[in-house]
Structure formats: C-alpha cells, structure tokens
Amino acid sequence: MWMLTNLVAAGTGKEGAGLTVADIFRATSNFSEKNMVREGASCSVYKGKLRDGSQVAVKRARKLNGQYLSAQLSRELETLQKIEHQNLVRFLGFFEQRDETLIVVEYVDNGSLREHLDESRGTGLELAQRLNIAIDVAHAITYLHEYAERSVIHRDIRSSNVLLTGALAAKVAGFGLARVAGDGEEATHVTTQAVGTAGYVDPEYLGTLQLTDKSDVYSFGVLLVELVTGRPPIERRRGLEPRATTKWALQKFRGGDAVVAMDPRVRRSPASVAAVEGMLRLAEQCVAPARQDRPSMRRCNEALWTVRRDFHRRQEPRQDASAGAATGDRSSEWVSR
Numbered sequence: 001m002w003m004l005t006n007l008v009a010a011g012t013g014k015e016g017a018g019l020t021v022a023d024i025f026r027a028t029s030n031f032s033e034k035n036m037v038r039e040g041a042s043c044s045v046y047k048g049k050l051r052d053g054s055q056v057a058v059k060r061a062r063k064l065n066g067q068y069l070s071a072q073l074s075r076e077l078e079t080l081q082k083i084e085h086q087n088l089v090r091f092l093g094f095f096e097q098r099d100e101t102l103i104v105v106e107y108v109d110n111g112s113l114r115e116h117l118d119e120s121r122g123t124g125l126e127l128a129q130r131l132n133i134a135i136d137v138a139h140a141i142t143y144l145h146e147y148a149e150r151s152v153i154h155r156d157i158r159s160s161n162v163l164l165t166g167a168l169a170a171k172v173a174g175f176g177l178a179r180v181a182g183d184g185e186e187a188t189h190v191t192t193q194a195v196g197t198a199g200y201v202d203p204e205y206l207g208t209l210q211l212t213d214k215s216d217v218y219s220f221g222v223l224l225v226e227l228v229t230g231r232p233p234i235e236r237r238r239g240l241e242p243r244a245t246t247k248w249a250l251q252k253f254r255g256g257d258a259v260v261a262m263d264p265r266v267r268r269s270p271a272s273v274a275a276v277e278g279m280l281r282l283a284e285q286c287v288a289p290a291r292q293d294r295p296s297m298r299r300c301n302e303a304l305w306t307v308r309r310d311f312h313r314r315q316e317p318r319q320d321a322s323a324g325a326a327t328g329d330r331s332s333e334w335v336s337r
Contacts, residue, residue: 021095023050024058024102031060047107055107056092059176062100079180083148087140089163089173108163108171116164117230117263124265127272129168130227131308134279136170137162138304141220142297144178145213151181153211157219158197158233159226179211199233199244204291214291220300221286224279225249230263246287253280271314278307 027048028035038045043061050056080091095102111121113133125133137157144152154172161174177195196205202218205211222233225246235243249261258277259268266272282303288294295303 019050019093021102024048024056024095024104026051027056028058031058055109057105057107059103059105060100061103079148079150079152080175080178083144083152085140085143087136087169087171088143089171089175091175103176105173105175106171108165108173110164110166110168112160113162113164113170113227114159114232117159117226125168127266127275128308128311130266131275131279131304131311133162133164133168133170134224134227135301135304135308137172137220137223138297138301140170140172141216142301145216145297151213153179153181153213154216154219155179155211156196156200157216157223158200159223162223181213199246202291203289212291213297214294217286217294217297217300218291220297221283221294222246224283224286225261228263228276228279228283229261230265246283250280250284250287253277253284269315271311274314275307275311278303278310282307 025031027050028046029048031044031046035046035048036044037047037057043059046058046060048056048058077091077094081093084090089108090106092104092106094104115121116125141154141157144154154175155177156174157172158174161172163171163173165171196202196219200219200222202215205215205218226233229245229249231245233245235245237243252258252261258280259273261280262268262273262276266276282295282300285293285295286300
C-alpha cells in the first residue's frame with residue numbers, strides 16, 4: 001500500500017491538490033522503458049506528464065531495510081517542499097510503501113552538467129557559460145544555507161546533480177542526502193554518518209562525522225575545478241593510478257600554470273586565463289583542509305560575480321577592435337584638437 005507525504009501537485013503550488021500515486025503511474029505510462037531517463041543499481045528515474053501538462057521526474061527507489069520514513073526524515077521532506085528558488089529543482093513530494101519509494105520533482109530536460117562537460121549532451125560549454133553555471137549553483141546553495149525557512153545542507157553537490165535548461169541555466173537537484181540543520185546548539189552542525197560521492201566529500205566531515213554548511217562549500221570547490229578542467233574529480237587512466245583532479249589542477253595553479261589545467265576545448269585568451277585563475281583561486285579556498293578557513297557560499301557568490309565582471313571587461317577591447325576591423329572603422333586614427 002502506497003503512503004503519501006505532503007505531495008504538492010506540479011503547477012498548482014497547493015498541498016493536497018489531488019495528485020495520487022495513480023496519477024504518477026499514468027504520467028509515466030506505468031513506468032515504461034520509453035520514459036526511463038536513467039537506470040541505476042538501486043533506483044531508476046522516469047519522466048512523466050501530468051494531466052495539466054506539467055512535466056515531472058520520478059525517482060523510483062528500492063528500500064534496503066523495508067522500513068517506513070522516520071519522523072525526522074518526514075519533517076525534512078516537508079521542509080524541502082517549502083523550498084523554492086529558480087536555481088533549485090523543485091521537490092514536489094514523496095510516496096512510499098514498505099519496499100519502495102517514489103520521489104517526485106520538477107523535470108529539467110537538457111541533461112546534467114556532467115553530460116555537457118563530457119559532450120554526451122550539447123556541443124560544449126564556453127567559459128562564459130561555465131561561469132554562469134557556477135554562479136547559478138552558488139545562488140542555489142546560498143539560498144539553502146541562508147534563506148530557506150530552516151538551513152539545509154545539500155550533502156551531494158556534484159556535476160551530475162546540476163541539471164541544465166535549454167538556455168543553460170543551472171538547477172541543483174539530488175536532495176536524497178540533504179539534511180536540515182538542527183536548532184539550538186546543533187544549529188551549526190549535524191552529527192551523522194558520512195555519505196556523499198567520492199571526490200566531492202569534505203575530508204573533515206569524513207573524520208569528525210560533523211556535517212556543516214562548509215561541507216557543501218568543499219564540494220562546490222571541487223565543482224569549480226570540474227568546470228575549469230572539464231574532467232571528473234577522480235580521473236581513471238588506463239594503466240595508471242587514478243588521479244585526483246582537484247589536487248592536480250590546484251598544483252598547476254600554484255605553480256603559475258593554470259592554463260595547463262584549462263579544458264583544452266575552452267578558447268585561450270588573456271581574459272579567459274585570468275578568469276580561470278580567479279575560479280581556481282576561489283576553489284583553493286573552498287577546499288581548505290580546515291572548515292573555518294573556507295568562505296561562505298555568499299562570499300563565493302560575490303567572488304564569482306567579480307570574476308565574471310572582469311572577464312567581460314577584459315573581452316570588450318578585443319571585441320571592439322575586431323568589430324572595427326570588420327567594418328573598416330579607422331576612427332581611432334583621428335586625434336581631437
């Protein structure tokens with residue numbers, strides 16, 4: 001028997017708007033293979049269309065222990081439902097039965113950032129687009145940490161959890177590991193079993209089991225390196241030991257060779273190299289070993305806005321000169337007396 005946890009119907013914004021598990025089965029054509037977006041070892045993701053035309057993504061996951069939701073997790077799901085930001089995939093609700101769960105979220109149709117960096121989707125990302133994506137993700141995490149009704153720690157920031165719209169706006173997804181910060185003395189951290197994705201997990205969190213918002217900052221630093229290099233955090237190389245991309249890229253940056261760490265598909269110019277250096281400088285701060293040395297996500301936002309502004313300013317003289325050459329404009333030869 002399926003149980004419902006405060007499901008919000010897509011497009012309505014109202015709780016209990018009549019959406020049922022039958023609607024989900026109907027929207028996905030009974031979870032047919034043609035609607036499957038992704039298949040994993042313990043869960044599969046399907047797209048579906050509701051009766052009002054709204055598109056949703058449904059994650060169908062098998063439970064490991066066959067237990068229903070704890071009261072704490074139910075409260076956290078309720079909190080996630082109240083979160084709404086243009087750079088967050090909207091969490092719409094949750095069904096469960098003893099051995100299975102259905103998580104319903106907004107559907108974003110242009111694949112993940114990782115797919116675009118691999119070019120299994122799209123035709124590649126220019127540096128300006130990568131900067132915009134980084135700022136979108138920073139906005140989303142800042143909202144979770146500072147502006148949600150209760151502070152939320154995402155706990156699984158990674159490129160496959162950053163979905164892109166047709167206009168390449170980023171939306172952060174993957175709230176399966178998210179935790180709501182406690183009250184009182186626990187408001188600064190949550191003590192919990194360490195989970196996350198290899199290469200992105202805060203080593204201090206692994207050592208202390210104390211989860212804080214700075215754990216998300218660490219993961220965001222890894223994501224910045226991924227945007228710069230185009231490489232996954234752990235690069236598996238045939239016949240060689242796996243390489244930690246973040247460590248390698250930051251070594252190049254510290255040695256004055258940030259350009260070597262740049263994705264070879266990104267056009268080189270003084271403006272782009274300076275922007276990459278700014279992104280790697282911020283990434284280095286984000287992955288500092290001690291959490292107190294890492295910036296807040298608000299500070300990351302501010303730093304990236306500065307990097308983007310300077311990048312566009314440095315590009316303008318070159319673009320103006322190119323435009324002048326193309327039109328035969330020789331006005332710069334005239335001197336005003």
